[in-house]
Structures are given as C-alpha cells and as structure tokens.
Amino acid sequence: MQKIRKGKGICFVLLLAFAAVLLCFRGKEAEAAEKRLASVTAVYTGDTVLVGRSIDLSKLTVMGLYTDGTYEKIKDYVLSTYVITQAGRNAITLTSGGVSTVFYVDGKKVQFLTASYAQSTVTVGEQIKREDLSVHVYYSDGTSEKITDYILTSTLVSKIGANEFTVAYEDKTVKFTVIGKEERKPKSLLASYFGQPVIVGNAPKREDFYVTVIYSDNTIERTEAFELTPPVISKAGSNTVVVSFGGLSQDVVIQGLSKDVVSITAEYKGLPVIIGKTVAMEDIIVTATFNDGSKDTVTNFTLSGSVIYNIGDNLITVFCGGAVAYINVRGVEAEIIDYTNSVEKVIRSGSRYSRVQIALNSKVDAKDVLIEEVDEELIRGAVRRIIKSDKYMAFEVSFADPELDHFLPMTMKVSVPLGYDREKFAVFYTPNRKTIMAEMNGEFLRDGTYEFKMFQPGTYIIADCTEQVYIETLELDKTELTLRVGRSASLDPAIYPHTATNKTLSYSSSNPRVVTVSKDGLLTAVQTGTAVITVEAQDGSGKRCRLIVYVRN
Secondary structure, eight states, X not given: OHHHHHHHHHHHHHHHHHHHHHHXXXXXXXXXXXXXXXXXXXXXXXXXXXXXXBOOGGGEEEEEEETTSOEEEOOOOEESOSBOOSSEEEEEEEXXXXXXXXXXEEEEOEEEEEEEESOSEEETTOBOOGGGEEEEEEETTSOEEEESOOEESOOBOOSSEEEEEEEEETTEEEEEEEEEEOOOOEEEEEEEEOSOOEETTSOOOGGGEEEEEEETTSOEEEOSOOEEESSSOOSSEEEXXXXXXXXXXXXXXEEEEOOOEEEEEEEXXXXXXXXTOBOOGGGEEEEEEETTSOEEEEOOOEESOOBOOSSEEEEEEEEETTEXXXXXXXXXXXXXXXXXXXXXXXXXXXXXXXXXEEEOOTTSOGGGEEEEEEOHHHHHHHHHTTOOOSOEEEEEEEESSGGGGGGOOEEEEEOOOTTOOGGGEEEXXXXXXXXXXXXXXXXXXTTSOEEEEEXXXXXXXXXXXXXXXXXXXXXXXXSEEEEETTOEEEOOOEEESTTOSXXXXXXEESOTTTEEEOTTOEEEEOSSEEEEEEEEESSSSOOEEEEEEEEEO
C-alpha cells in the first residue's frame, strides 16, 4: 500500500514539472509574440534645405525602441512631408508601425543675388562669357555661396554703351551692366616664326609664332587666334606657311626635316606555320620610333626570309628604314587530312548549333581527344574585346595525354550556325578564356563548313562578327514621382541611339512592399513609403537610370 502511494507521488511530481516547463515555454512564446514598437527617434544631420526642395533621406537616421528592450534601425516609415515649406524651423512628423515622432529641419529662402562681370568692356557683337560672370546668392539664414546653375536671359552685347543683362535664380533676379565698345577691325598683320625646323608630317608649335595685329584705332595687340595654312609641314627644306587673322595674311618660311625611323620593334601575332609555307605579313606588327619622338605602326617593312624551313623556332629579321628587329616563328610538320579517323561533337547555344569535327593522325585515338561545350558566360569578357555581337558560342578541345601535342597541328572544321552571316563568320582561339590569342585563318569548303588548322588545345569561339550597336544613353523624363496607394503609372525610358541592336530593358524595385514594377515598366503603388525603381539595359552596355517613387495615402 505504501509502495502504491509512493508511485502515485512520483507521478504527481512529474506532472507538476511538465506543467511548469509547458507554462515556461508558453510564457516565452507569449513574450516573443508581445514584442512591438514602443517608441521611435529621428535625427536629421543634413544641411539647411532651400524652401521647395526635398530633404536628403540619406541624412535621416530613424531608430526604434521595442517592448523587449531591443533598439533597432528602422527603414520602413512615412513622413508628413518630404518638402521644406518655410524658412526657419520645419517640424516633420515621422510614423512607423503606428508610432510617431517629430524631428526638425531648417529651411532657408533666397534673400537676394549679386552679379559682377570680370570684363568692363566687350566688343559689340560678342557674347559675354559665363566663366567671367560671378553670381552669389544670399540666404535667409545668413549664409551665401557662389552659384553656376543660374539662368542668364541673354548673352549678346548688341550696342555701344551700356548693355543690361538679367540673372535669375529661384524667384530672385539681379541685373548687371556691360559696356559695349565699337568693333575693332584689323588694319595690318605682322607674323614671325622663332621655332626650330619641323619634322615632315608634323605641325609647327603655335607658341613659336609671334603674331601682332594693328587695329583701325591704331591699337596694337598680340593674338593667338590666328590660322595656319597648311597646318603641317609637307616636305624637307623650305615650306611657306600662311598666317591668317581677320581677313589679313602673311607668309612665313619654316624649314622641314625628313622624318626618319630611329628604331623599330616587331611582334609576331600569328599561329605556327607549316614547314615550307610563308609567314603572313599581316601577322607581324611593326612599331617604328621616329626622329621627332613619335611612334606609329608601319607596313613598309621587309623580312630576311618569309618561308619556314625548320621545325621549332625560326629566327626572322625585320628591316625598316635602316632599323632592324627580330621575331621567332614556330615551324610545324604538315598534316595529312583524313576525316575517316576523326572526333566530332554538336555544340549548342539556345536554338543555334554547330557541328565540330577534328581530323586525327592515324596514331591518335578518338577517345583521347575531348570536345566539350563551354558556358557563354565564361568567355563573355574575351568576346567583348574582339566583337560587338551577341552571336557566339564556344567549345573546349583537350587531350587525355599531353604527349599528343606532338601530333599538332590537326585540321578542324565547323559548320556555320543557322542565322550567322557567312561574310562575318570567324573562329577565335583563347588559351585562358580571357584574352583572344588569334583568329583562325581558314577557308570554306564546298559543303559550307569552315576548315582551319588547330595548333593548340584550348577554347575556340565561333562568332558572327556583325557589329552590335550598344545603347549609349538610357534616361527617364523625371527623377522623382509621387503616387497614391492603389494608383499605377507606366515608365517609358528614352533609348539612344534609336538604332541600338538590343533594346531589352529590365525593371526592379528596391522596396516591392511599397511599389511593384512589371517586366514592361508598369508601376503600382502598394502602400505608403519610398522605393527606388532601377531601369537597366540588357545589351551588355551597363547603362541604367533610376526613379524615386513616393507613395502617399
């Protein structure tokens, strides 16, 4: 009997413990559920705002104190006004989660303007220059600043004597006077050249001329606004150059020196050459340095020999104007083309596809040569450096055994993808998917495929080099918009140039809870608040524009 009672006592104690744990859990759950915003504080750290202008929301910090004692930054709030309405102190009510607070922003008005022009007199018929006009604005808070975004009603000095001009800024205006003087007419011209002889093809330095004008009022003035004909020296020896100003002219003689090559550098940009074949001159880039210090790419060079005789490095001397440079061209054995022993693969990109086929040496097994598709995103950077088109696809050629390099070159052919322009078709090679090393020189076969020599494993890019016209300017007709809850508005961004190849745009909202935007640019105001709408070009140009949307009840 005592054991039974003892057992019942233990069960009772366990039930009490379980109930206590359950109550504790529910208490914590209730405590978490009861967390709510108790109060908010708002601090504005921006400068005094001009009446009629919006406050800078980036300068507004809002913090919330919650019933559980936590203190957090608040971003979702509504202001009683976003625009300063009066000079002096402006009280603005901020509301978030049903809790409100007031903060203050100082406003200012334009009291008056001052304007002064640096030149006391200006010739009639000339325009006054904004860079010579100094405009200051004075505000109601005692501050002042120099401004450049004023409106100038006119700029032409139209008469002799006093010419009055008006400057406007906000709702204030100020006038200033410029004295117009009679237009001087040049009567005679004196020109001299004090510089050194000039290399043929170069222009003489303007600072080496001393040009003096004698005007109809007998005043004398040096001018730098003269013109030279011809502008460059065209021959060695004496060159007559005409100095002109105001309808007058005078000849000066300048000695010309022949432009000579001082040194050259040469770089071979082509692929290895099959033994017995000739090096292509267009694959050699020769840069000459001339006696005037200038540098330029030249094509009037010659080679010590252009036929490749040796497997491996072939040293070739480049000559130009008495200067020499050296290049190395790798020679490789000729390949017997036989597609009966080949490896092939069809690569795809969307609806486009191309058949790739590599003719193999009889000693190479097809299973040892791998052709794989390459994601276009991985080679986008390399493509953008060579072509302005969105028509390209890539594939990777790799060898199971590095020793297979000894059987290079191999012959490869690819089919032209549907929709590609055969006249603009090209195949490029990149060893690192970042830098294009070469365009593969080849030819079209009777079956329409493009055949070329493969000298290295790596990534090959099939491209349609038809130039794409990118978007240069993308803009909206406004930078701010106010909507009421439930209302909608459509965006119509302006795209320049109108001939842009891809005009596809994307739209996004920084705060979809406040404003949503469809794929076609339709805005819908959901609840009060602020959101930034971003419009971005999808043609790879990186152009974008933004719109701030304020939603009110």
